[in-house]
Amino acid sequence: MDKVDSNGCEEGVSATFVFRSRPNQSLTRGEQRVVFWTLAMVCLGTASGFALLGYWPILPFAGLEIGLLAWAHEVLRTREGAYETITIEGDKVVLEWQAGTRADHREMNRRWARVTCECASPGRNCHLRLSSHGRDTEVGQYLSDEARLRLAATLRRKLRE
């Protein structure tokens, strides 16, 4: 199976081609947990200290804040699951994508699939689309312009093979 990384660079040559990309996230899941717990412990520690002295009304506010932080943490975790996959196998081109709770997929016939890549100015603000039977689907939305152009070239070649 061929794989292409999220920069649009090909990794091998065989019958099935798979391209998968994800949105840019600078933090790993472990680092996200460290950020959350560092903030939560400082908040909770301070509030608990004051609560022990009898000034307990600080504690519920710390709790609410940690709750809001936890929600933010959860949203990031959900976003982590976003992806976009292009698979070319046999006669089929399969597009799959997921963003948040929404997921969808589309299949095209390999012979009818067309690749277009239009840039607003040379090499900048490029839109990469796969189209078939009058419908076009934008792909490569998590990629840089350079990577989109490379992916467009790779897809054209793979569709011709």
Added chain:
Amino acid sequence: MSDAAHAHDEHGHHAHPTGLMRWLTTTNHKDIGSLYLFFALIMLFMAGSMALLIRAELFKPGLQLMHPDFFNQLTTMHGLIMIFGVIMPAFSGFANWQVPLMLGAPDMAFPRMNNWAFWLLPVAGVMLLGSFWLPGGAVAGGWTMYPPLFIQGGVSYDLTILAVHIMGLSSIMGSINIITTILNMRAPGLTLMKMPLFCWTWLITAYLLIATMPVLAGAVTMLLTDRNFGTHFFNAAGGGDPVMFQHIFWFFAHPEVYILILPAFGIVSQVIPTFARKPLFGYASMVYATASIAILSFIVWAHHMFTVGMPVAGQLFFMFSTMLIAVPTGVKVFNWVATMWKGSMTFETPMLFAIAFVCLFTIGGFSGLVLAMAPVDIQLQDTYYVVAHFHYVLVSGALFSIFAGIYYWLPKWTGHMYSETLGKTHFWLSVIGMNIVFFPMHFLGLAGMPRRIPDYALQFTEFNQIATVGAFIFGFSQLIFLTVVLKTIKGGAKASDRVWEGAEGLEWTVPSPAPYHTFETAPVVK
């Protein structure tokens, strides 16, 4: 049907509403940044007008213009609005505009929460200003809200507590957004130690806000329950401890002081290298110094309370820990000077404000060191020396850095160059005016004039008159600033993408004005 359109919709590229609805519903970081900055500008003129009324009353000894209670309302509201309505929102405006641009991110991490965080602020602002028209007038117990005064006032005290809660909620939402954006949305290759210093200072500021805001919320809630629900947390009549409020309040408010100044350090650290045409000297030490200041800010709170009575060991601890903060602050001042050293310097308005910041903030820092000494502080507590100290920190520190930042990034935001002549006029009048207002206050304080009084002994007259003249020069020179901002928004010479010759960073790679959507795909930083 085109799936492309669907995909575009999912990423928020659809046509956005116009007119009032655009500003009410916007989730765009640039729009929200502009809203914060305009809000801060309006509040600056409100709270500034209050300061002019205060100074007009103090022009002569005796009571001239107002009742003492109204004078106290003005000093309290001036402080509250300047802190929560001007400085903090202005820095949030900068963060909204600049952090995504500097990181190569398309927007803030939570755009809808960002919209909420802003729109809570005008609500709180209206509550604070509206309290002037309530029976008994606005709060008059000082921005520090100390009991027993604060548990004895009228209905405006409850309204102020509610306003503080709302502003706190807004700050927490803004901070979570900023932390998440900075940590999770950096462009590939932009490691933490490659980040612009402005982002670092805001990251640390946001941590401080998150750590301290529940303490403020809890403290004012206890005031509220003492006032209305028969509790006695701080009510000595019922066995409560009013001094403990001061401990809790300053546990929040001393870090708050750094919340008001750390983003200023970030702005100046962007401006000075640009106009010195040299990279920032000692980048890593700047980051560590900022973090050290933030950590130390949690263990110095009681230096605001040397006169309430505490053991000598406590006084010594808080005295030495406070003095320790001078070390990382000194590192910063040294690095800014070293950045300018042998640089190809030019003196455009942002650089002038940044240099004034370094010189005058240092004066504020030194008077802070004087106040850190417990035996000296006991003499100077609640005198005009303290007023001089914190205005050197917050006016020539925070406010001048805001001016520096506005002049620096305004061409990027509007696409037009501002008038350098008007900018420099604004600078010189502000610097001269500011020093005429606040420098004599050192002498007034050393001579024993207490703060928060509408009347004073005759021997203080001359210095007060000088300060009042300076206040009017400083106050009216801000109309020049307003003119510059409005003129630049309306038109002017076209700004290039990289507005300043020495400017470095991702924000200068996008066109001027920065397009409504930038970095839809993350740039790669090498």
